[in-house]
Amino acid sequence: MPLRVELMRQGGQTGNSRPLYLQIRDKLIERIRSWQWRPGEPIPTEPKLAEQYGVGHGTARQAVGELENEKLVVRIQGAGTFVFQHTPKNVMSRFFSFFDTAHGRIKPGSRRATVVVAKANAQERRELDLDARARVIRINRVRTRRDRPFMIEAISVPESLFRGLADSEDIPDTLYDLYQRSHRIHVLRTEDHVTAVAADRAAARTLGVRTGMPLLKIESVAFAIGDERVEFRVSLCHLDKAYYLAQHK
């Protein structure tokens, strides 16, 4: 028996007349967020969604179009509509915005990753919206470029959302695909606060530069479905013949 859902029609006297396609959008997002449809899996076809929700196919289509704009699904003509799946490749191209002046996007390596669990400090609590007693998992590592260190990353995530992450054998180059695969956390966007700082003694030694050398400092928060803050990251970069790319539209 086909599932049917009641929606607030425009004619309703409640004044609660959010457009049908947005109400359906919300329900579809919830079905993705709740893991009913998993990354890489097809969602029902547009005619089926139209039938399930008792609307015309144009309206169902409009709802799916919203999900597509928010990059929650990918439509492939002739094949179907699939829940967006983070992969190392697309995570890199979407969220890793460091480029070599001559040779395109930097393909970073990784070194010396350490993982610890601790009580969240004030900055972590603020950036991740945590309460005073919350704990975080901290990942520290050095990223390399042509096998030489160029960036120090200090990553903090709420322990409550990432149970088990601290026990991981090793930390892969890209995390957002891991977050999605293993922790059902679907990162949709990041916000980077960028400044320039002088290398302190420790950073200088790690990066192989002189103390006082100008470094790019990026404080970044990642947001998941529902604009939930799920990761705080501080990166210190020594950019030699390289740059950080930002676009404004």
Place this chain on the structure above:
Amino acid sequence: MPLRVELMRQGGQTGNSRPLYLQIRDKLIERIRSWQWRPGEPIPTEPKLAEQYGVGHGTARQAVGELENEKLVVRIQGAGTFVFQHTPKNVMSRFFSFFDTAHGRIKPGSRRATVVVAKANAQERRELDLDARARVIRINRVRTRRDRPFMIEAISVPESLFRGLADSEDIPDTLYDLYQRSHRIHVLRTEDHVTAVAADRAAARTLGVRTGMPLLKIESVAFAIGDERVEFRVSLCHLDKAYYLAQHK
């Protein structure tokens, strides 16, 4: 007599079957680019566009929707659809991405603007796609924050696109609205290359910091309709309790 335009219908045997709504989108963009419809002015209503191009209203609507996504027009329900108009306010919020750690977006002032015309150097020719003999207009100025210098801007634009700009009485705080108003150049996006550098003697003196102080350096190219490169800008910023914001989606 109503204007009629011939479009390539899908049935056409040429194999040239670009969707109607995209063909119409192109024609609408051209009418905006050519100044037939000016910034702030309404474009024809959707029923009129449908009639002009001999398509259903849904198709005309889809074409206008594309323009809206590209921020070339603004739709206002009940009123009409208007060519997007840059204003100091919206230029700031869209393209000036410097924030005070405590108090939101920085509202910069401006000092000591100088304007000169010269032969384009190698970097300008590369960034602006100019040939060897091309000339540029260079604007140099110091931007202030709470009345103190915090950023040095060196702006270069092709003389061929900005005739008369060099004779301007004074340079306003925001340029993209001026470019649109006085030179018919509609900036749609910018691409920023960000690095950290040490302040040299001149920069340090201008910004009131010690030589060697880490500064944010931003090399930015502005693109207009048709992805034409229309401005190259180098900014040197001393960010004290402030940051540059970038978002990735």
Place this chain on the structure above:
DNA sequence: CAGTGGTCTAGACCACGTG
């Protein structure tokens, strides 16, 4: 109140991917 853009429907056909 007339006219604008916004939502919704139903149906037709096209382009494409898969089996």
Place this chain on the structure above:
DNA sequence: ACGTGGTCTAGACCACTGC
């Protein structure tokens, strides 16, 4: 060949703006 998403049509009604 079939089923998917993509395009296009025609018509109805709603929500909003401005006269």
